[in-house]
Amino acid sequence: MNRWVKIFISGLFAVFCASGVFAKSLSIQIIQNNPGQEKVWATSYLFEQNITDYFFDAGDIVSSSPIWISDTEEKNLGALKASLRENLQGGMDTLIRVELFYNTSDSSNPEGLLLENIKKVQWKAYAVSTGIQLFEGSAVPEKPRENTNNEIGLSQFAGLVAYQINNQMRY
Numbered sequence: 725m726n727r728w729v730k731i732f733i734s735g736l737f738a739v740f741c742a743s744g745v746f747a748k749s750l751s752i753q754i755i756q757n758n759p760g761q762e763k764v765w766a767t768s769y770l771f772e773q774n775i776t777d778y779f780f781d782a783g784d785i786v787s788s789s790p791i792w793i794s795d796t797e798e799k800n801l802g803a804l805k806a807s808l809r810e811n812l813q814g815g816m817d818t819l820i821r822v823e824l825f826y827n828t829s830d831s832s833n834p835e836g837l838l839l840e841n842i843k844k845v846q847w848k849a850y851a852v853s854t855g856i857q858l859f860e861g862s863a864v865p866e867k868p869r870e871n872t873n874n875e876i877g878l879s880q881f882a883g884l885v886a887y888q889i890n891n892q893m894r895y
Contacts, residue, residue: 748893750818751811751852752776753789755800758826764791766837768824770875771845771882775822778886787816794823804850811852818858820889822847839868839877845885849893859892 752775756768768791779786789810792803804821811819827843828834834841846862865881866872872880 747784748779748818749785749816750779750820750893751787751789751807751814751816752779753807753819753821754791755794755803755821755823756791756826757794757823758828761793761826764793765826765835767826767841767878770837770878771822771824771885774879774882775820775886775889778883779890782890785816787811787814789819805855808850808852808855816852818893819850819852820847821850822885822889837875837878839865839873839881842878842881845881847885847889849889861888861892863888 752772754768754772754775756764758765772788772791776786776788789807792800794800807819807821823846825843825845826841828841831838831841842865844862844864846860848860849858850856851858863881863885865877868877871877
């Protein structure tokens with residue numbers, strides 16, 4: 725084989741191997757802020773799946789913590805500390821907690837996969853090794869139209885949230 729072809733192939737192999745060194749390792753935790761509810765809703769699972777898929781597809785190492793149903797600030801803080809400990813043991817770098825605020829008072833189907841059920845989404849990212857908050861953000865869905873008030877509209881909004889989180893992770 726030609727010497728230059730060998731060098732080129734070796735270079736490609738080195739670039740391919742080195743690309744894994746720069747992958748982020750992060751854990752996603754969804755917090756369901758839905759007063760009076762004791763079960764995890766399908767919308768929360770959908771958000772978790774879409775955000776996890778977004779980062780996985782971007783080449784990151786991703787895990788997820790169990791979805792937490794928000795109750796009191798004291799319990800939320802306890803859940804954060806437990807999640808940070810678990811992720812430290814798992815070797816993750818960043819914990820991203822995404823809190824879904826529900827508003828189902830005027831909903832046609834409160835438990836359904838409808839964009840109208842989400843009031844807003846807030847997120848906070850933490851360095852797992854120190855517990856220090858790295859950044860935070862929020863997003864409010866557009867007023868749902870007939871063709872977006874469904875699972876597809878929710879998935880698109882979750883993708884937008886993941887995109888905004890990813891942009892903030894360039895710290």
